[in-house]
Amino acid sequence: MGFVKDVPDLRQRAQQAGVAVVVCVGYEVPSSRRAVMLAQKYQDVYATVGVHPHDAAGMTPRAWEALQLLAAEECVVALGEMGLDYYRNLSPHEVQEQVFLQQLDLALELQMPVVIHDRNAHDETMAILKEYCRLPGVVMHCFSGGRRMAEQCLDMGFYLGIGGPLTYPKNDTLAHIASTAPMNRILLETDSPYLSPQPWRGKRNEPSYLPAVAEKLAALRGLSVQEVAAATTANALRFYKIAL
Numbered sequence: 585m586g587f588v589k590d591v592p593d594l595r596q597r598a599q600q601a602g603v604a605v606v607v608c609v610g611y612e613v614p615s616s617r618r619a620v621m622l623a624q625k626y627q628d629v630y631a632t633v634g635v636h637p638h639d640a641a642g643m644t645p646r647a648w649e650a651l652q653l654l655a656a657e658e659c660v661v662a663l664g665e666m667g668l669d670y671y672r673n674l675s676p677h678e679v680q681e682q683v684f685l686q687q688l689d690l691a692l693e694l695q696m697p698v699v700i701h702d703r704n705a706h707d708e709t710m711a712i713l714k715e716y717c718r719l720p721g722v723v724m725h726c727f728s729g730g731r732r733m734a735e736q737c738l739d740m741g742f743y744l745g746i747g748g749p750l751t752y753p754k755n756d757t758l759a760h761i762a763s764t765a766p767m768n769r770i771l772l773e774t775d776s777p778y779l780s781p782q783p784w785r786g787k788r789n790e791p792s793y794l795p796a797v798a799e800k801l802a803a804l805r806g807l808s809v810q811e812v813a814a815a816t817t818a819n820a821l822r823f824y825k826i827a828l
């Protein structure tokens with residue numbers, strides 16, 4: 585993780601940068617548990633719990649039980665990361681799919697929004713999500729699809745998670761999508777510790793870098809940074825049903 589020792593500094597830097605709330609995302613049971621513990625400790629931190637497709641193969645019945653218990657905690661605002669990753673293929677496809685479906689069923693049952701990880705599995709992810717139109721919310725975290733997929737997602741009521749890659753050069757497709765999608769469907773995200781925005785690219789990402797993404801989005805859309813910050817903060821609070 586690399587964050588354990590400097591969480592207080594990290595929060596302070598985030599607050600100074602104007603980041604009102606942090607949603608700490610789990611990717612298997614231990615990290616989901618850590619996210620819940622952080623959220624229970626700090627008032628401005630919330631948690632998601634879930635199993636990333638990379639970790640799907642490690643999903644035992646006992647781990648699943650633990651995840652269900654964590655999902656019931658009050659500070660948990662969504663389930664995920666969950667989804668499919670056919671780029672690195674760290675878990676077999678059929679196991680990824682099975683664990684994804686299991687979590688979607690739980691989200692339906694609990695009526696919680698979901699944070700979706702999709703890498704090189706656009707068609708497969710969309711086909712599955714079409715069967716879950718009764719979910720209360722879907723965010724395509726670190727959206728990496730094309731224009732047509734973005735349109736499909738927006739038609740289905742999904743949010744697009746946009747982070748550091750928006751600030752990278754030669755990212756015309758993402759820039760186009762971010763500048764044309766309805767403003768009320770964009771969530772800014774870090775994907776920390778990955779995908780730091782320029783000029784921190786390659787370094788450990790953290791919430792205080794988020795304004796760099798907001799600045800880029802503001803420039804693309806001809807808005808002020810304050811307007812982008814207000815809109816995307818409102819989107820996040822609505823999506824995760826967080827009352828400040």
Ligand SMILES: [Zn+2]
Binds near residue numbers: 665700701702726
């Ligand atoms: Zn991810």
